[in-house]
Amino acid sequence: MIVREQPRDVDARAARQKAHRARIASALGHPLFRPVAALAALLLIDLLLIPGFFRLEVKDGHLYGSLVDIVNRAAPLMLAAIGMTLVIATRGIDISVGAVVALSGTVAAMLVTDSTALPLALVAALGAALACGLWNGILVACLGLQPIVATLTLMVAGRGVAQLLADGQIVTVYHAPYFYLGSGYLAGLPFSLFVVAAVGGITALLLRHTALGLFIQAVGINPVASRLAGIRTTALVLFVYVFAALCAGMAGLMISSNVKSADANNAGLMLELDAILAVTLGGTSLAGGRFTLAGSMIGALIIQTLTYTIYSLGVPPEVNMVVKAIVVFLVCISQSEQFGITRKGGAAA
């Protein structure tokens, strides 16, 4: 028996379907869709292949489990990625992150072993990071050097300075309160998580509720036009590099506190690359202008989850680098305009 639908019903249903499709399209088109989908896919693989991956248990009042472990280990990378996001958003790049990590960790560890008060040591370490940021910022914003060159000088020399301070030794810390930052627990959760949340939250607030986000975006899209429009580009770019260095400094404190020592030679080695990778994975455009803070943090989580997955699947850890490289290639190609053109052209033909 054929049921004839009333025209009004058909209209309403079509409209509903259209709205539904639009909602899906807008969700698919959302900048965070791809990173979240990638993370979800990774977690799904973990769910299927690693027994007990999502199990969380409380021991001695602390939360334990793979997820907590991943988030805890990703914390320094997330911090570095937050700073890197702003730098990349202004069309810059900061490849001195690893050197700043080594420097701030070394300064803090040395002062703490020299029985300086802990807060003072932390402030001094962040001060060293601040100086690094000022150095980068002045070179880029005031002297107009290319960001990659300006930060390259610090990348080469920074580790050298850290080694000079520590006299080439690995500084081991025995001051227990120092360990709290990297491996302590607050309310059952790793303390590093709160640091990341605080830094991320404050940055997001600054970007959303002041004109800072808008200005950074404007500088990233067109530095000359935004200067002519009255934005103080020099001060803004300077701020961005200082901010990135401070984030890297905090990451350095976290890393050195977690391993209870500071190794000027190896701390944060290649962290700048991972941070850039996290930012790219999160959907921030390397051409500047389009950036997402949440995306970068998800990007950092993707990297750490990937590492964790590779380790726990028993795949040789060396594969990690190959996988990362292939992921970067794919993400870059999918981000490029050329890819969009060929895809659209193919669809139309």
Added chain:
Amino acid sequence: MNVIANLRARQSSTSLVTVLLLAAMLLLGGARYDGFLSLQVMLNLLIDNAFLLVIAIGMGFVILSGGIDLSVGAVLALATMISAWLLQVAHWPAPLVLAAVLLLGAGFGGAMGALIHCFRLQPFIVTLAGMFLARGLCYLISIESITIDDPLFMALSQLQLPFLGGFISLGALIALAMLAFAVWLAHYSAFGRAVYAIGGNEGSAALMGLPVGRTKILVYAFSGACAALAGVLFSLYMLSGYGLHALGMELDAIAAVVIGGTLLTGGYGFILGALSGVLVLGTIQTLIAFDGTLSSWWTRIVIGALLFVFCVVQRLMGVKTR
């Protein structure tokens, strides 16, 4: 004509500064340490830095074209690893191994160049991914270092060619030959002119009808081949293949090129500058080795400081002439 003469004068002046710096450093070393200015110490500068010179030549072309290649250190390591594996495990004859490694290097570079050109990606990020890929592939072959005991490789690595009373290694000779070829390529061939034009302004190079895409891909292929050749020289020098060889050498190569007077913005500089840049880096290391009281990290600090000074000076000069 006047403008061109000015440009010429300016172009050689940045390279001249490096040569003067090198001479000053050598004289300082000669004045402070006995035996520093002997011929063999100078020849050792070349012998110990032959692979860096070859890499810096390739990097020079990439930077002249306005790009950057961060994968060279990793490609060098991959080349040592593949040649060690082919020789020791697959038992290929040595000449075939050399050809295969060079082709692989060129192919690796060319593929990155194609990605950069076809998808308009930033050279920085593509070669960064290439660096991860090459290092990862090293570890896929083997995590341990592979020792090479192929008779031909052993013989070549111990070869000492007499030179004005001292001796020079085969690697240094190959590096110098490569430098001569690169100078011809950069300054006397159509390819070199296209590289300079693209580095100056890619848009106008394309409008002039220069083959921008082909040149860019070839530049990265050349850099990859240089890195592979440097890898072969490195495996001759170390007689092993290892995934951790030449960690961070891309930075040394970039530093050598910049100190040699090439602008990182592209289109300006001399390939020959790579030699003076490499020699400056080598002299810093030799000075520190001769001193004996300075620790190795001073090398990093001094290279970083030099890099900084050169970048700022170049920048200020650029501002003045504009």
